[in-house]
Amino acid sequence: MRVSAPLFRLRVTITYLALAIASSIFLSQLRPHAQWHVLREASTNLHNLSDGHIATLVASVFLTDGEVNWLWLASVVALFAVAEWVSGSRRFLWTFLLGHIGATALVAIGLFVGIHANWLADSLAMAIDVGVSYAAAAVAGSLIRYLYRSWRIVWAVGWTALVAVAAISDPTFTAFGHIAALAIGFTLGAYYIRADSIAKDANTFDAASTEPPQQDTAMTTLMTHEHR
Template sequence: MTMYAIAVRESRAARVLSHAASVRITAAYAALLAAISVMLNALGPQAREVAVSRMSTNLHNLAHGRLSTLVGSAFVDDGGNICLWLPWLVCLLALGELIWRGKGLVVAFAVGHIGATLLVAAGLIVALKVGWLPFSVARASDVGVSYGAVCVLGALTASIPARWRHVWVGWWLGIALMAASGADFTAVGHVLALLLGIGLSYRLPSAVHWTPVRLVLLGGGAAFGYFVLSGSSEVATAGGVAGVLIALLASQVSRTRTDVSQPEFVPRPA
């Protein structure tokens, strides 16, 4: 092997290590999720059931002061095949970390995971007091990464090029609102997390350049967001399409009003 070939290989290795260091929060979180899932699978269904029960951010646990569930619930899944969704979650989180750095990613995820959880809990308390929901909902299982991940998805809004931003917001809000129309509290939490992320996006750094790597990560992250929000529902997808059309119409009306409000310049005679 020539010295040139060795230098090229070392350069490539250095670039790989540099990219890996740029997403170390994502890598560490993904490794923990995988390790915990494997461990619970090895211990059996009963162990997972106990973990889900103790880590759920439901009203029963929160009312008993188990605030650790606000963090612990982000590391436990409900038993689905983690291999089917973890790679796409990694795409979403890695993109956020590349744009905002590790601290920004943690803030965005925490705002969605904790903020949406507490807002949903407040809504459930009201619903129980007025009799809209049965008291069994107080012990419902509520674990997973979805609130935090959806907030990260929404927080990408300010990084989307301005000419596509209204389409981006319309698509995701349309899907989330249609999914939430079934009065499922988790779906309502997704709407809240998405709105929190959209609001937070203008407080975080935005992407200046969209490199091929970032575009690939955006595609993977968007796929994860779509399946989390819609559950592959055709009705929710139709809601997304409707949201895009409404966003396009609103954008067109806004541009028309702006053009009308600007007086036409008429040169004065000398």
């Protein structure tokens, strides 16, 4: 029981880790052409999304393009574990999904507009776009809710600088997807701060309203003497 309780508290993170490792092992057993085919079919690129391949939104988060970076995976899992532990599985999962799906949708819209306006190359519609980095950026941004107020600005500025430098040094659509995902995370973090504050105030009001009324001591003493 002592072991299962912490594991259950991290059930989403553990499930993700298990599926990511299984997917990596499966992909490593395939030949290069077969690997490319799997990644192309699982990619959340504009071509697949336009054709209605919504399942790619799920499959893509468990895959990586190229050889697996186990240090990166370990870092992401550590981030997820901390986020799920402090926020709860339900809130963590919602942040994960909204960050991943929201950033993917914004990138797809940007690519659609850019390609049709002849600002971007048509080949970007078929680009391989897999991985969990959008979700990770959103989760990192949302953690401002669980930091002391003095650290929230430092956290926000640090992550913003990190993704901005990455976008400047390598201005790909993925880099701008990370910016969008981080913005989603910050927005969710602000929402969680407000929602938890309202819930705390409501609980405080309910607790105060259920307390039995306390009679004034002087009035009680006076009534006692009158009855005598």
